[in-house]
Amino acid sequence: MTAQLSHLARLESEAIHILREAIAEARKPVMLFSAGKDSTVLAHLALRAFFPGKPPFPLLHIDSTWEFKSLLQFRDAFAREHGFVLIVHANEDGRAAGLNPFDHGDLYTWEMRTEPLKAALDAGDYDFIFGGARRDEEKSRAKERVFSVRGVGHVWDPKQQRPELWRLYNTRLGKGQSARVFPLSNWTETDIWTYALVNDIALAPLYFAAPRPVVERAGALIVVDDETRMRPRPGERPEIRSVRFRTLGCWPVTGATESDATDLLSVVGETLAATGSERQGRIADGEDGGSLEQKKREGYF
Structure with a gap:
């Protein structure tokens, strides 16, 4: 008789399967790491997925230059403790120009988060980019597939998403395409907190x-x-x-x-x-x- 997995065990198994499925097809993968709860849990899942080896990709942090100081300290300590290569990228021209969330609103988000992310992905020539987004966070995130294909320039068209029936994932990429991969898609906020509690993360x-x-x-x-x-x-x-x-x-x-x-x-x-x-x-x-x-x-x- 097959043992029944708990809710968290099923989510963990699914996330590990997605990580391994992507790595089997990836040419140059990377994991985005904000040091938030979702990316921290995702990084721990990667450690479990490839144990006893190390995850075959670096962590990439996009520094908006307005991050919480203690979060940056946690980020550095986490990478050091678990043996991850940590790549930090920021828009230094924007920093020098004084772009900030008080005065510049959406321009700030574009120049200090979106553009540096795209620049870092281009510089690293990454094809599969892991992230900790979940569908329950916000309604536009609910439109994402687990393997979310991005076109030239990293643009996303929700109407061009591929079907993912029976947890079968199409990992093929065309010229100029990349994939944002979300192993935590089916998790909820409560699942994240509970998994961290159960696993002492x-x-x-x-x-x-x-x-x-x-x-x-x-x-x-x-x-x-x-x-x-x-x-x-x-x-x-x-x-x-x-x-x-x-x-x-x-x-x-x-x-x-x-x-x-x-x-x-x-x-x-x-x-x-x-x-x-x-x-x-x-x-x-x-x-x-x-x-x-x-x-x-x-x-x-």
Whole structure:
């Protein structure tokens, strides 16, 4: 009699199968690593998939130049501890020009996230690019296939996605094409937290509640990660609150949530009780999913 796999075991098995399927066809793969919870879990799955060897690809981090300081520290420590080659790419011209999320909005996202990503992928000549996106995050992500083919210039057309019936994946690429591969497509936010809990996976400290200086802006609690770079508005004064994050992006446009959850078990409990999407904390996404979908069509991950 065949043993029944648990829910998490089935998700793990599927993700490992996707990783191995892509590597069997890849010429030059890479894994995007933001140091967030999803990419951290994905990197751990890669370690399991290719054990006792090392995953046959580097980690690539696109540094927007407005990352949380502690997240960068976690990123470097993670790569060092697990023996990954870590490639960091940033738009240095944009950094020198002072592009920032306070003043430049979508231009900032394009110049400091989308363009550097495309430039790094072109420079590395990567064909299969692993990422930790999940379908439950946001409605435009739900349109993605597990193997999401990108055209010349890394553009994405959701109407040209290939069918993936019975978990059969078409990995063939034409000239100028690449594939974004999402092994966590069928996972949920709760699955990520629970898998990390069950497997004792260390996550970035920003995911756990701690006293942090915050200001209220656009209905969100913005943690002042760097006082020297903060752009206070009239009447704004930082105050200390116990907060944590469900999702992480550039610190000036990522909202925290008030919380007392200081460990993964408490975080799982809060997630199960939550009524809103984790991406409600991403001010940069805009008020509807259309803006994110347009960014993805242009090459954003």
